[in-house]
Amino acid sequence: MKYRALGKTGIKSSILGFGAMRLPLRSSNPEDVDVMEMRKMIDYAVENGINMFDTALVYHTADRARPGVSEGILGEMLKEYDEVHLSTKMPSWNITSWEYFDKTLDYQLEQLQKDSIELFFVHSIKDSFYGDIKEGGLYEFIDRAKDDGRIEHVGFSTHASYELLEEILNDYKWEFVLTQVNYIDNEINPGLKGLKKLSELNIGTMIMEPLRGGQLAVNQPQPIQDIFKSSKRDFSPVEWAFNYLWDKKEVSCVFSGMSNLNQVKENIRLVEKAEDGMLNDADYDLLEKVKSEYEKMKNIPCTGCNYCMPCPFGVNIPKCFYEYNMDKISNSENASIQYRFQLHEDRKAHNCTKCGKCLMSCPQSIDIPGQLSVVEKHFGD
Ligand code: SF4
Ligand code: SF4
Secondary structure (H helix, E strand, O other): OOOEOOOOOOOEEOEEEEEEEOOEEOOOOOOOOOHHHHHHHHHHHOOOOHHHHHHHOOOOOOOOOOOHHHHHHHHHHHHHOOOOEEEEEEEEEOOOOHHHHHHHHHHHHHHHHHOOEEEEEEEOOOOOOOOHHOOOHHHHOOOOHHOOOOOOEEEEEEEHHHHHHHHHHOOOOEEEEEOOOOOOOOOOOOOHHHHHHHHHHHOOOEEEEOHHHOOOOOOOOHHHHHHHHHOOOOOHHHHHHHHHHHHOOOOOOOEEEEHHHHHHHHHHHHHHHHOOOOOOOOOHHHHHHHHHHHHOOOOOOOOOOOOOOOOOOOHHHHHHHHHHHHHHHOHHHHHHHHHHOOOOOOHOOOOOOOOOOHHHHOOOOOOOOHHHHHHHHHHOO
């Protein structure tokens, strides 16, 4: 394993982190985690040097209005390992009072089986409500919890614009930031410019969605595969995506939401070959070509994070977008068949009433009802 400094925290983080938002499941219920598989994954990860684990209050819930099971499972599985670092997140969109903050923090500590959260994230700060939570006392709440010892180090996660990133950074003494960067998403929200800014301030940089919800890992369309084949490198698609990030010395840790033991093994194997500065100009030119090819395909930038779920009218939003994207880029009949015959009628795009409930929750700022209309039209349902 390889390690890099996490800003000024004094922590040396493994460059591969274990994200607990896509844990192995025994059924389609996100709370039905396969703990036997999970045990093997955690043990293998720790024994092979991964020392950074990340969860959140809302990971693995069947209903976003209540907490998920990820924190509790990770807390239980990591309690025997002293040498690992654990981060969790409190939903920024709910932080409107000290009562909520205080009660939620106690609940999280109980789930994690800790007296103090070593790495505390304010989860997914967005442009649309940052002013409200700031005015509502966010920083006062954090300081109180730091003073009483329940929080050690503080960061935030965001898909915000670069301008908002700067504003948030100016407002508080943050120690680390979690943001989305991959070779497709590198210009906005807040992109490589954001990464550079964080590095200049010596703030630890943690990266999410390195594989864009798996889109960069499997089923890549033929034109993309052809571009990769033209390289002298013998990298797999997953390797290209990780190396793009590990190549940058500004990156402290890349979180991967691993779902089975094989993925853990494979990702750890890739770390061993990774170094900062390992990619050359030809590699970057190739990734730019891949990116522009993807852009030509104009898919919906859904990462499958599930934050928009559940929809009160039953629409399976990420599944609709996934099948649409696959159908658009793969040029095969399979995705269309998946949508038409494997997605229940009640879960399809045409059930969207445009109530707008999901709009605030999408970190990718997707116009969900608008894009569902596109999906509906595309599949003619
Ligand atoms: S806008 Fe459509 S998809 Fe979103 S919550 Fe309402 S019905 Fe569901
Ligand atoms: S639409 Fe947005 S919130 Fe919903 S799964 Fe996709 S990226 Fe996540």
